[in-house]
Amino acid sequence: MQTQTFNLTTEPWIKVIRRDGNQPETVSLIELFEHAQDYRQLAGDMRTQDLAIFRLLLAILTTVYSRYNVEGDRYDWIATDPAAQRNVDVDPEEAENQLLDTWSQLYENGQFSTVVTDYLKQQADKFDLFGEHPFYQVTANDYDALVAKSKRVALGKGTVALKQLNRRVSESNNTPALFAPKADETKNQLSLDELARWLITYQNYAGTTDKTKVETTDKFSSSSGWLYKLNAVYVDSTQSLFEMLMLNLVLVSKEVPVAPQHPVWEYDDIQTYVAERENQKLPNNLAELYTTWARILHVEWSDQGEPTIFSAGVPMFAADNAHIEPMTTWKRDKKTEIDSPATRYNVTTAMWRNFGSYVGLSTVDGSKNAPGIVKWLDLLTERGLIADNQPLALATVTFISGGAPANLPVAEYHDDMQLMADVLFDQQWQTRIEGVVQKTQTIGRDFYGFAASVATIRGIEPRPYAGQLSDQFYSQLNEPFKAWLASLQGAKQGRLERIEAWQDTLHRMALDAANMVMQTSSPRDVKGITGEHGVDNIFTATSRYQWKIKKDLKEG
Structure with a gap:
């Protein structure tokens, strides 16, 4: 037993x-x-893991x-059983004011109140990696009841190796991870605290390598994790x-109605949760x-304490x-005018280059929706x-997918940018900053054109050469531009x-970048x-480039 x-x-x-x-x-x-207030940050195995745990x-x-204010008193518009899936009739404005009062008192106090630890103690049996309600997992009986007979635990099919669960390795049995931070003999080893962290991460960032699915009335394709x-x-x-x-605790917003919060561990049983997911209905509450689970996971423990993880996709x-x-930032389908979460495909484009999508300005694809977290800060x-x-620092972190069919992560991307609150939410500053970003990228295109001309003169393929130099150019711009953003002040500043x-800084750096290219010139470049x-x-190319950036900086 x-x-x-x-x-x-x-x-x-x-x-x-x-x-x-x-x-x-x-x-x-409970310690956390x-x-x-005594901790500076999470410090897990990866930033993506930190974000999954943070959520x-x-x-x-x-x-x-x-459900409760700072003193632990239940709001009068919450049902007698706070976990019940209903609220007493509530005046939205009154509820919003009470929730913001709670937020304000907490922020002023500088620490969380005991009602949080009281809740964790009440729910403690749902937070054990073992037992009748294993955390972020299901029992063998529940797993067998949800999957096809041919996929039941006793048959040993539909497993996910620990080295795949561990996103620092992300190795399937078919494709070895050549540069993993673990030796082959330790790739399938995790301590219990590591297992807990990676279980949460996998539910958020699962790829699509596992083929087992829960049985449902209608067929469905296993999806990658929501956060992915x-x-x-x-x-x-x-x-x-x-x-x-x-600052990330969104208690009220137009998109988040005053609805009962229902984290996954508060479901009465896993069959109810899967039935809800089969409806594929978007949750109406943040908890x-x-x-949200991407998979039904069951951990089978051997007599030696070694885990085998069974995984089944859910709708x-x-x-x-x-x-x-x-x-998330958003992208808009111009034909249907439907917004969907934006996806990052590379690690070279800095966050500031998409400034408009973070503050809700009209972007190239037509989206005008700022991330909900930015709207919360605005409120x-x-x-x-x-x-x-x-000072408010917006940050982004995500995995870059290796693409279908496995969708295993191939890289992790992280970046940030900092602005004063009265700059971030000043419409005039927003518009002007976006204009500066667009002009900076115009100069970036000018440099790309210069680099492509040099490549042609040197008899080499323009696209890869110009692309490499362009990435280097933007890399040099990133820190100065972020420092410029952070230095901005409100309306009183010119x-x-x-x-x-x-x-002026951009002009100087653009000329310096061209000079670096000229320093590598050969007699062939001079002959042309x-x-x-x-x-x-090389001289005519440089002259055209200098004229172009001077012209583009003056325009607008």
Whole structure:
């Protein structure tokens, strides 16, 4: 009989870094919420793992503080049983005011109240890796009841290796990960705290390698994890984990109605959860969205304590117009005018180059929807709950997919940008910053054209050569541009002067980039080639480029 226990409420499994140190330490859920103000950040195995766990933490906080105020008193518009799937009739404006009051008091107190740990103690049996309600897993009986007879646990089919669960390895049995951070003999080894972290991560970032699915009335294709679909954006903080959690704790918004929160562990049984998922209905509450499963997982433990993980796909709801999701940018289908989460395909395009999509300006694809998390910050600023001069750092992290059919991650992308609140939500600054971004990218295209001309003169393929130099050029621009963004202040600051200052920097860096290319010139570059307008060499290419950037900087 299984008597082992590893309860996430009391056992250390979340990696954090203290504000007064630099070395990671491991804490339990209760420790984290009791001392969130003392930790600087999460410090797990990957940033994507940190985000998956971060959303779990937010699901707990959203569940608790949408039911109880700071003192632990239940709001009068919550049903007697807070976990019930209904609310008493509620005045939306009154509910919003009470929820914002709770947020404000928490933020002012600088720490979470005991109602969070009370909730975790009440739900402790749902947070154990073992037992009758294994965390983020199902029992063997439940698994067998949900899959085809040919896929039952006893038959040993439909398993996922630990080396695939571990996204630092992401190795299937068919394709070895050549540059994995683990040796072959240890790729399938995980401690219990690692297993807990990777279970959560896999539910958010599952690929599509596993073929077993739960049995449903209608056929469906197994989907990748919900978080894997997003060009995720969240609010970062250099102050404390408490502040970071608070700034991302969306308690009210137009997209998030006052609906009962229903995290996955509060479902009465797994059959009910799967039946809900079979309807493929988008969740109407953040706690459920943040804890969405991509797979039904069962962990079978050997007598030696070695885990075998069985995995079965469950139907996933559509992402079309899923505006309840606050942590994504959006792209719009011009024909249908349907918004869907944007997806990142490369690691070279910096976050600031898509500035408009983060603040809700009209983008190339027509989308005007800012991420919900940015709208939440706007509401907090509008209500005076955060100061106008407070620095706000927007960050993004995501896996880059290797593509169909497996959709295994091939790279992790992370970036951020910081602005003052009164700049981020000033429409004039938004428009002007977007204009600066577009002009900067115009100069980037000018440099690409220059590099392509040089490649032609040198007799080499223009596209890869110009692409490589263009990536280097933008890489050199990233830190200066981010520093310029962070330096901006509100309406009292001269906007034109600050914009001219960046253009001066951009002009200098554009000329410097061309000079670096010229320093590698050869006699062939000087001799040049005969083109449509006569001899074209490194000097004529440089002259055209200098004229072009001077012209483009003056326009607009």
